[in-house]
Amino acid sequence: MRILLLPAMLFLIAAGDPPPVQIERPWARASAGMAKNGAVFLTITGQGTPDRLTGFASPVADTAELHESIDDKGVMKMRPVAGLALEPGKRVTLAPGGYHVMLMGLKAPLKAGDSFPLTLRFEHAPALTVTVKVEPVGGGADHMHR
Numbered sequence: 001m002r003i004l005l006l007p008a009m010l011f012l013i014a015a016g017d018p019p020p021v022q023i024e025r026p027w028a029r030a031s032a033g034m035a036k037n038g039a040v041f042l043t044i045t046g047q048g049t050p051d052r053l054t055g056f057a058s059p060v061a062d063t064a065e066l067h068e069s070i071d072d073k074g075v076m077k078m079r080p081v082a083g084l085a086l087e088p089g090k091r092v093t094l095a096p097g098g099y100h101v102m103l104m105g106l107k108a109p110l111k112a113g114d115s116f117p118l119t120l121r122f123e124h125a126p127a128l129t130v131t132v133k134v135e136p137v138g139g140g141a142d143h144m145h146r
């Protein structure tokens with residue numbers, strides 16, 4: 001009897017705790033040489049109730065924070081972003097040249113083909129961990145991180 005009940009209980013737990021967002025294609029560019037920084041890109045779609053993305057963490061780096069690349073009179077610069085508002089059904093794309101998760105203090109270079117966990121923190125929803133795939137240098141549009 002206990003065995004038959006278990007799947008139903010798991011379903012109830014899952015149904016009561018829907019993920020706050022849908023994450024698509026989390027990827028990072030392989031490190032060039034011994035670069036100490038890296039960047040993660042992904043697409044976030046809010047679902048359920050409005051929430052706010054407040055931070056990131058990954059075991060591969062000392063810190064991970066949301067950055068935005070901006071074109072300051074022809075010079076590409078980056079600035080930290082405090083958080084991202086998440087609305088149900090609204091897609092936010094983190095891509096080269098725009099928003100990205102900056103990994104600072106990489107413990108080892110990111111190698112193409114590897115993957116690593118990245119945890120997203122929210123104002124209301126519990127933290128969510130996704131797997132980031134490392135793609136070769138030169139993947140995607142050019143956006144330098146030194």
Ligand SMILES: [Cu+2]
Nearest residue numbers: 067078100102
């Ligand atoms: Cu950055």
